[in-house]
Amino acid sequence: MRMPGRVVVASAMALALGVALSGCAGADHEADPTVSPPSVTASASPTPVFSSDAEALKAATEAFKKFLSVADAIGRDGGAHPERIRALVTAEGYEYEVEEAKRFSDANAHGVGSTRVNNTKLQSVQQEGNKVVVRIYVCEDLREVDVVDASGNSIVDPSRSDFVAYVVEMEGTSAQNLVLSSSKYWSEGGVCEVP
Template identity: 35%
Template sequence: MPGRRLRTAAVLLVALGMLTACAQPAPAQSSPRVTASIPFADEEAARAAVEDAYSRYEETADAVAHDGGKAPERYEAVAMGSALEEGLRAAEQYTEAGARADGATRVESVQIQRVDSTDRLNAVTAYVCVDVSEVDVVDSSGRSLVSPDRDPRVLFLVTAGFDADVLKISKRSVWADQC
C-alpha cells in the first residue's frame, strides 16, 4: 500500500508541475474572451494576448485543482488540443486521488518565441515562467504531497491558437525546471 500511495503522490506532483494548479476559483460566468486578429499589430500585442490567455488558463487550472478536479469542462473555455486533454487528465487524477490544491500560481513573465500569421491553430509560441512556490497539493487528510525540493519556478513552452476569435492555449510543455 505505501508503494501505491507514493505512485499516487508522484502522479499528482507531475500533474502539479504541468497544471501549476492554485486556489483562485474561476467565476461562475464564462471567462472573458480574448479576441485578436492575425497578424498581431506587433510582438508586444502578441505577448499581451498570450499573457492574458495563459493567465485565464492558469485561473481555470487553479479553480479545478482547488475543487479537487470537479467540473473539468471549465477547461474548454481556455484550452484546446493537447492542452485541453492534459487539463482533463489532471482533473481526473485529482478526483481519483481525493487530492486538491491550495495556494496561488503566478505568471511571472512571457517571452514570445514565434508568431505565425498563417496558422490560426498555432498562432503564437512563447516561453512562460510561472512561480509555484505558494502552491501545495494535499491529500484528503490535508497532508502535503509536494516535495520540499520542488523548484519554485517552472518555464513552460506554450502555444496558443484561435478557436473562432478566442485565443486559447493549445499546447504546453515544461521547458525547464527553473526560469
C-alpha cells in the same frame, strides 16, 4: 491541472508527464528555377491578427493567465467540474484536463493557492490564413501552490522549484480567442532568471 508536457504540482500523482505536443519545423527547400511561383494578390493575404509582437505577447500572456486561473480553481475543487476549462484549451488539451481532474478526484487531493506568471517573453508568432500561433516563454511562480491529500498533508515533492519555465503555445483566430495548444518544460533558462 496542466496540459501534456507540464510538470504538475501534484507530484505524487503526475510529477513528470511526457511531452505530447511539439513545435513544427519546416524543411529548407531550394526553388526549382523551371517552375514559376504562383502570383499572389493583395487580397490573398489575410489581415494580420496582431499589429505588433508586443500585442501578440500581451494577448497570449492574458489567455494563458486565464487558463491558469481556471486550472487552479479546478485543482482547488479537487478536480470537480473540469468542463470549466473547455473553452480555454484545444480538444486534445481538454481530454487531458479531464483526465488530470479525475486523478485529483481519485486521489482525494486538492490544490491550495494560485499559480502566478512571473515573466513572459515572446518566442514566435506564426500566421497561416486566419489562424495564428503564438509561442511564449513563461516563468511560473509556484511559491504559493501546494497539493494536499484528504488529511491536509502536502503531496508535492519538497525539492520542486519555486520557479519553473515553459514554452507555451497559444492558437486562435483573434486576440480574444487564443487557446492553449501545448506547454512544455523549458530547461534552457532565461525567462526565470532573477537579475
